[in-house]
Amino acid sequence: MSESPITRMAEATPQPLARKVRGLSDRAIAWIFVAPTIFLLLAVNIFPLIWTINLSFTNFKANRPNREVEYIGLRNYERILTDSDIWLSMQATAHFLFWTIFFQVLIGFTLAWLINKKFKGNDLWTTIIVLPMMLSPAVVGNFWTFLYQPQIGLFNYVVAFFTGADPSSFEMLGSVQLAPWAIVIVDTWMWTPFVMLICLAGLRSIPDYIYEAAEIDRASKWRQFWTITVPMVMPFLMLAVLFRGIENFKMFDLVVQLTGGGPGSTTELASINLKREAFEKWRTGYSSAFAIILFVTVFGLASIYVKALNKVKDR
Amino acid sequence: MSEVVLESVSKRFGDTLALADVSMVVPDGAFVVLLGPTGAGKTTTLRLIAGLDRPDTGNIVIAGQSVLDYTPAQRDVAMVFQQYSLYPHLTVRENLAFPLKSPLLNTPADEVERKVRAVAETLRIPHKLDNKATELSGGEMQRVSIGRALVRQPQIYLMDEPLSSLDAKLRAELRVELKHIQANLGATMLYVTHDQIEAMTMATHIGVLEEGRLVQFGAPRDVYENPVSTYVATRLGQPRINLLPADLFPGAPSGAETIGLRPEHIVQGEGQPATVLRVEHLGDQTRLHLRFGGHEVVTTTEVHSHHAQGDEISIRPQSALYFDAAGTCMTTGA
Incomplete structure (x- = not known):
């Protein structure tokens, strides 16, 4: 046999193993490779989901594992949908979701648009603006409680400086009216850079020659913005909204750190409420049903949204 | 306006x-x-x-x-x-x-x-x-x-x-x-x-x-x-102008370095001998690639030309363009 590197390799493979591997179809080999991942997925994602669905039809309480578990049909779902507390937490979530996305898109797009102009040091500015989203939400929540301090907080001081009011005359986190806005402000502060980055990617994807063609076609800057910039960034913007929407629907850490759901239950978002039901009141069956309802809601909304996103992209 | x-x-x-x-x-x-x-x-x-x-x-x-x-x-x-x-x-x-x-x-x-x-x-x-x-x-x-x-x-x-x-x-x-x-x-x-x-x-x-x-x-x-x-000269003309050393043909003006020959500047059937290298029938014209004194010359001929590879033909320049060492044209008027 000739001594080419290839034949040497073939000889080096142990004969029985080579024969075994050769005996398998491509499909079988593919399955061997994906099997570990599929197993993990089943164990940590699919099984818990099915188990939660199962629990949502029972009166199981995790702190009383020995009590007999009864299947009570759809009663958990009935109670959730008629529970005014749940509806309040859904309202708080909707308020939080709407305004955070509104401000983040508005400010994020504006920042991206400004930073996309060619000026000296715009890379440095990008890095500085992006800093907040690199912090841990727990840390951000913690230091904003200090910024919101009526006596020593910087936030109150700045607002007082511009409005002339007394800094200790209002409490962002302690007031029923202000607390829902306090969490919107912090989330916007933290995540606007994310929306900005995605918008910036969108703006950078528009080639200069498109604007040159528009110049030649005698379109004003205003018309260029509305007929070229906005439609071409729109798919990117919608993607940012999707990410922020899903994230904020399950918002937990930042708000727990800031208000713990208070005062009263004015900032008790759905996920905070859920955690309370599940691990403070130990109503496992009931909270499972709530979790399923939340899951279906966010899944449904996201699917509708992704359809819309694809339509915009194909336009 | x-x-x-x-x-x-x-x-x-x-x-x-x-x-x-x-x-x-x-x-x-x-x-x-x-x-x-x-x-x-x-x-x-x-x-x-x-x-x-x-x-x-x-x-x-x-x-x-x-x-x-x-x-x-x-x-x-x-x-x-x-x-x-x-x-x-x-x-x-x-x-x-x-x-x-x-x-x-x-x-x-x-x-x-x-x-x-x-x-x-x-x-x-x-x-x-x-x-x-x-x-x-x-x-x-x-x-x-x-x-x-x-x-x-x-x-x-x-x-x-x-x-x-x-x-x-x-x-x-x-x-x-x-x-x-x-x-x-x-x-x-x-x-x-x-x-x-x-x-x-x-x-x-x-x-x-x-x-x-x-x-x-x-x-x-x-x-x-x-x-x-x-x-x-090389920007216009199809086939391109042939640029050859001026002393290949007699009659070059003094100081001429290069002679420029477009197909219409080449008279066939008299003058110096050249060998046919290739014949290209393009339909509306026929191109001849010739070997002439160690250089390749491209010219056109009648559409139904019977020239074949290896044929000997003779060529002569007629009202050609002459260029000096810097490439500047010395001829005025065609």
């Missing part, structure tokens, strides 16, 4: 000098073809006239007015870009209607639709009007790009290789169409191309650029028959 005048225009991009002291007068209604290899400054010239770039020095005058401080919109030019530059998120119809919807023109909707349709018919793309701009072939995109320039009637048309990605048949048709439109409107046109036939058939003037300098500007026949240098 839309005469275009360039007065000692220079433009530098970083370290490269794109245009060096170019002066040119494009008369109203002229069809100027700019020739030159890649990087000679053809596209830069168009961009400066359009107002997309600003010259470093010099002045640009359109219709008797300096336009240096004017935006492209104020200059009222239409441009066909080399890379098409279509609006990718719009349909063909919307792309074609875009310039008409400028508030400066304020065209009524039915007028827009009529003009878009007419232009689409001219360019043979009416069936593509509802396609997205990104769903077209290269040739179709190029036609939409031309259409976007033709829908309105600007003072000046600037076209950067507008027919380069079309097939031969369509190119021939649109060549006639474009010339026709330009002549009908009486518009001034600056046109960049690599295509010999386009240059010779469409132009009223040809400008030859070499490394940012305008080396010759004149009527096509004049540039063809009296090129100022070997560089200009």
Whole structure:
């Protein structure tokens, strides 16, 4: 046999193993490779989901594992949908979701648009603006409680400086009216850079020659913005909204750190409420049903949204 | 009036000098073809006239007015870009209607639709009007790009290789169409191309650029028959001019370094012997590749030529062009 590197390799493979591997179809080999991942997925994602669905039809309480578990049909779902507390937490979530996305898109797009102009040091500015989203939400929540301090907080001081009011005359986190806005402000502060980055990617994807063609076609800057910039960034913007929407629907850490759901239950978002039901009141069956309802809601909304996103992209 | 005048225009991009002291007068209604290899400054010239770039020095005058401080919109030019530059998120119809919807023109909707349709018919793309701009072939995109320039009637048309990605048949048709439109409107046109036939058939003037300098500007026949240098001589003519050492043939003027022979400068059947290397039957002409004194010479012969490889024929120059050592033409008049 000739001594080419290839034949040497073939000889080096142990004969029985080579024969075994050769005996398998491509499909079988593919399955061997994906099997570990599929197993993990089943164990940590699919099984818990099915188990939660199962629990949502029972009166199981995790702190009383020995009590007999009864299947009570759809009663958990009935109670959730008629529970005014749940509806309040859904309202708080909707308020939080709407305004955070509104401000983040508005400010994020504006920042991206400004930073996309060619000026000296715009890379440095990008890095500085992006800093907040690199912090841990727990840390951000913690230091904003200090910024919101009526006596020593910087936030109150700045607002007082511009409005002339007394800094200790209002409490962002302690007031029923202000607390829902306090969490919107912090989330916007933290995540606007994310929306900005995605918008910036969108703006950078528009080639200069498109604007040159528009110049030649005698379109004003205003018309260029509305007929070229906005439609071409729109798919990117919608993607940012999707990410922020899903994230904020399950918002937990930042708000727990800031208000713990208070005062009263004015900032008790759905996920905070859920955690309370599940691990403070130990109503496992009931909270499972709530979790399923939340899951279906966010899944449904996201699917509708992704359809819309694809339509915009194909336009 | 839309005469275009360039007065000692220079433009530098970083370290490269794109245009060096170019002066040119494009008369109203002229069809100027700019020739030159890649990087000679053809596209830069168009961009400066359009107002997309600003010259470093010099002045640009359109219709008797300096336009240096004017935006492209104020200059009222239409441009066909080399890379098409279509609006990718719009349909063909919307792309074609875009310039008409400028508030400066304020065209009524039915007028827009009529003009878009007419232009689409001219360019043979009416069936593509509802396609997205990104769903077209290269040739179709190029036609939409031309259409976007033709829908309105600007003072000046600037076209950067507008027919380069079309097939031969369509190119021939649109060549006639474009010339026709330009002549009908009486518009001034600056046109960049690599295509010999386009240059010779469409132009009223040809400008030859070499490394940012305008080396010759004149009527096509004049540039063809009296090129100022070997560089200009090789820009025009199909097959290309044969450049040979001047002493190969008797009768060269003193100081001549190179003799330039176009096919019509070569008389066959008398003179010195040459060997046929290859015969190319192109249909409307037949080309002979000859070996002559260690050099290859390309010429044309009658369509139904019976020459074959290895044949011996004799050739003689007739009213050839002579160039000196610097490549400058020494002959005046053909």
